[in-house]
Amino acid sequence: MSEKIRVLLNEEEVDKRIQEVADKINQDYAGRHIHLICVLKGGVFFMCELAKRITVPVSLDFMSVSSYGSDTKSSGVVKIVKDLDESLAGKDVLVVEDIVDSGRTLSYLLQILRDRKPASVRLCTLLDKPERRVVPVSVDYTCFEIPDEFVVGFGLDYAQKYRNLPYIGVVEFTEDDKE
């Protein structure tokens, strides 16, 4: 078996849409300071691209919550792998995620963050697969809703590969040709 990547959203489309979402965030948070929380590792490319386009003051923190093993199936297990460095008390928190799939990770994570008494918590995701939702999650900013396909690139991986692709692609598996 070999893997091929079919482009779903090219680099130009992704960049253009991130700018649109950043423009909306800049309007919504005018006069405020945004505390961006990146969910590692998948959210890191999106967080950087988004943060570069935010014009109100921002601070950054990072958290790692794991719900997936090394393949394309959810283990259903959610655990904190790395916690935040800073307190959230009184802050306007914007969680930046790569993708909302079943919603298990985010519903768990948002609950933990709300318990830390921030002034507000909103969620911004690069991708959303609404068809796959098992646990309801309210998403405040979505760049793209996509069909139920396993995607990689822009931070998203398949077995830790392809995070560095500057576009979003679907992994396709093909039988190798045998002579």
Ligand code: IMP
């Ligand atoms: P959820 O808890 O099912 O919503 O999934 C959360 C995590 O699963 C995401 O943050 C991703 O790390 C991973 N994930 C879900 N769908 C995909 C995909 O299509 N490609 C790569 N990772 C995915």
Ligand code: MG
């Ligand atoms: Mg993620």
